[in-house]
Amino acid sequence: MARNKYDIDETLQSEFSFEQLKRLYSYIKPHRKDMIFTIILMVISSALSMFTPRILMTIMDDYIPNKNIRGIVTISLLLLLFNLIIVVFLRMKIHITTRLGQNIIHQIRSDIFNHLQELPFSYYDDRPHGKIQVRVVNYVNSLSDLLSNGIVNTITDLFSLFFIVAFMLSINIRLSLICLLGLPVLMALIFIIKKKQRVAWQISSNKSSNLNAYIAESINGIRVTQSFVREQENIKIFNSLSNNYSKAWMNAVRLNFLLWPAIDNISTLTTAAVYTLGVAWIDNQIPGITIGVLIAFTGYIGRFWAPINTLASFYNSLLTAISYLERIMETIDEPVLVKDMEGAAAMPPIKGTVEFKDVCFSYEDGIRILNKVSFKANQGESFAIVGPTGAGKTTIINLISRFYNLDSGEILIDGIDISKATIKSLRKQMGVMLQDSFIFSGTIMDNIRYGNMEATDEQVMTAAKTVCAHDFIMGLENGYYTEVNERGSRLSAGQRQLISFARALLADPKILILDEATSSIDTETEILLQEGLSKLLVGRTSFIIAHRLSTIKNSSCILYVDGGSIQEMGNHEELMKLKGNYHDLFVSQYEFLNESTK
Template structure:
């Protein structure tokens, strides 16, 4: 598989464990990693290898085995993070020093994190009577897994690393195709405007040589000179008018075209984001995505509207000037034109350096935007913990880092540009030095008119080079932004949509998990070989400790993620075979923290159903016990609520969310801690609304308050990715040493303590 990232090139480390180390290991290698510090915190590469029964450590330089220990003799694995490095300590007993301490830099954090987890699981398995079912052996290639996880941080930030500029530029230019007429009109206008700008210097030279000098020499009368001069003056005025008209046409067409292309990029980017899976959003900063849709497309508009045509005009003008100067006087013309390729090459090489600097700038800019997108929605938390000053410091620090990065850009640019212009002025002075003797009668005389024309063309000469230099800077900015956009557009969703996917006209609500396993990162199993079947119309409660896999089950049912192993059936049909958009319309969710959009209450309840009438919205609100409080608001259903509904109470937001679910009339309903964050009175109102909502539907309810699941047909107790108990509330309480009984007793004791 082709990968733009290479471990040896970009991380300066080997892309797999050395062969001579691998040959020394007698058992199958399950997982391995490189760590890069020794006990003295000096750089030294070593390898930690986990096999079927032990952990081993080798030196990279001479493949010497320096540590080997079986899992049975290890009691605990402990990770500690310091300012510039981390440690992984392997303990034989809590009251004894570590038998091994591994030191590593942040570059190895991802892979060492996997080592830490896997080693902890193996140790727990060896020291426990429970079967933790670590079934990843023989399912992953250790070499491939090492490469994927070592490169993962680079892939996460690949938007901030410029790709091949030429391919990115060509792809960006492909967006010009729908606007060929704009390009053609802009190009023609640019050529005409350029041609018009070349006429005045020539006419000026003609005016001097053919009229002014003969008149001063007495060979031409004033009357005849004026008669011939006025047409030339009129032609000069006409060329200026024609030039400005076509400049206006070019600017008008190209600026509009730039806006259309920026609009197309924003549309494609936003549409693509809507198709991405939840795993993508969990790994991307909101601020980074926002900056790509807004700031990056704006920079591209700037380049498309002015950069492309300006470079074309400058190239045409420069070529025409070179030809004209050589045709006027080939000696002086060569002095001006021969250095041009060197000047253009210096602009190109400087542009390559600038592209790298701009790439770093956009990375810092994304960090700054990320702070804003994190802080502003969570302003209530900031104020509640009086963290305004700390947030100011945090933002100021990121702002300063961004400023320092942009200062590097400006320092590099301002150093290069004066040097370039000084070179051009030097060439001009050399031309003067060679021309002056010829003007005063030396051999190979030069007429005043020709030199005036030459001078006027020389004054135009620096303009195109200046434009090319400025546009190179603009182009590098645009290519960096375009690459960030295309990086998102090229990211494929892990949820694959089949073209021939089935659409079930009516979903009953049968759900079956067949040997389902799932892992978010490819190594740590969240669900392990899970099997269960839910009948249509049945209410299932999911309980258990945090991190056990309850929410993951609901996410898999909603197909926010695809299973790693096994299959989920909906009414006997594999979930992967169903049309995902059609299926999700038949699945409703009420979350612990409901998300409301900025808009009216009516719009939030009717979200996804724009053609629904007010009567149905009101009826859904009444069922959700929301109608009364809505009507008490100043504008009723037309009341505009703030972003995420922050000007409503938690219970009010929850009831609006329930009304939204009722209006959609889903056949499968997921309740994720729907009453956990409200007071008792509000909980009663929400529970009453939920009781109405759940009638006639398949319901999967996650709850920590076990009292809310008394009416469930069955309760699944989920622990470490497995269903360890299932049954009715009453039956589960009869198992006195069971998980559910312990959870129930714990909550009962807690409630009694609070009551006291």
């Protein structure tokens, strides 16, 4: 998948193979009884409809010349019964196939979404989120018609062709061979354009993915767009991407439409040949050729090419679906790089000792972010991590929760290598507040309870009071049951951070990880928050990243990280005496704050 770019086409990691169609069948297999039942209904309907031209032939050649009125009425009632049965069966088929198709679509979409829940941060770090979303929604939806009607109709039409050819041959072999002469021409055309069609639909899906990625990015960044008056530039980019998608789609559809005119032309030519030769043979009194035979045969010719047209439509749908199926299966096959190793055991109740041993890590090959980082945080200690932007501070705390795999080294919690513990049992015992304070749509109560779904309302309120969020929450129109929008757009940045903080604390973790937890909180609230934290951190091991150095002065240990390694380590007093990087950073920040208050 394209990396962080909405204007770069996706490239598939592997070519299409029929194994993917087999995997698609695995979704159909649980519903095969319904599908077989529907196919039986449609085969019976098709067989009944095949009698119509044959009955008309009997009427023309036997009943009308013999003035058999009773026979005509009887056979007409029989045709009416056949048509009623066909209508009932068709209604049942529509109901079953619609339900069946949507159930399959739901299962495929569920499998993709479930897999996305397991993929590591690295998967989302270097992919446009819009290109991920389009696979879950648009691409899966594109399979809907194929699964709901295409397969059943195709199998039914194959049986219909068998019945039609059988009836045609039973009536007249000569006329049947004339009709079948058009098939080799059609097969040659399909063979010529099939590869072009698949490539065309791949390109179309690429352009659709690009457009979706840009729309998602634009919506997420709408405040920045309007702040910098970038609307017109964004519209130009959107129009360019939309035009590219439109051209790609039109090219793909143009190739699809080549089959239908070809089928119509071949059908018209063979029908004309049957009429021409049939009339000539009647005039020459060729045995077995009568007016009734010719009328019946022309009826079968129309029925013969109708399922051919449906099969061609299914072929087009299949080629279209394949281009989407490839990307769907590619997403499902995306390896879960961070997963439980074989034989992993549940993490026992954590006490809180955390140790890094020569930890090396890189997001990309050859670009080392952490280089042989080693330190030990004992139970109940608070470790602050400071340093310049891009030094690796957030990476360190992400590795504690095992959001990424190490290149080398070990991370031990209570002496246990976390790579040998199950991820769920590890993360369940940690409280994490990342730099991005994400708020979900729903109530504030639900957002805080996200950290512990079994927590009572009273426990939620206690957590909110601890982080000084209770007062502003109670000031909202419905208190804890106030509905907030996605990403918490109705709340200030500071309020969102306090709610996220309460969410982390509600998990009652033995290890607490705070990434810029107070960056958007005013000074007055921060003082209150520090009071609550000082009580909460007792008996818990905590890791705190903070640019405001005043908030971490009382930490048990401060790590100054730069260039992927720990440059200085000690408490505030020890590092100030060193007069090194931490000292310079603290003094410069202190002087800046003094200047800003003058």
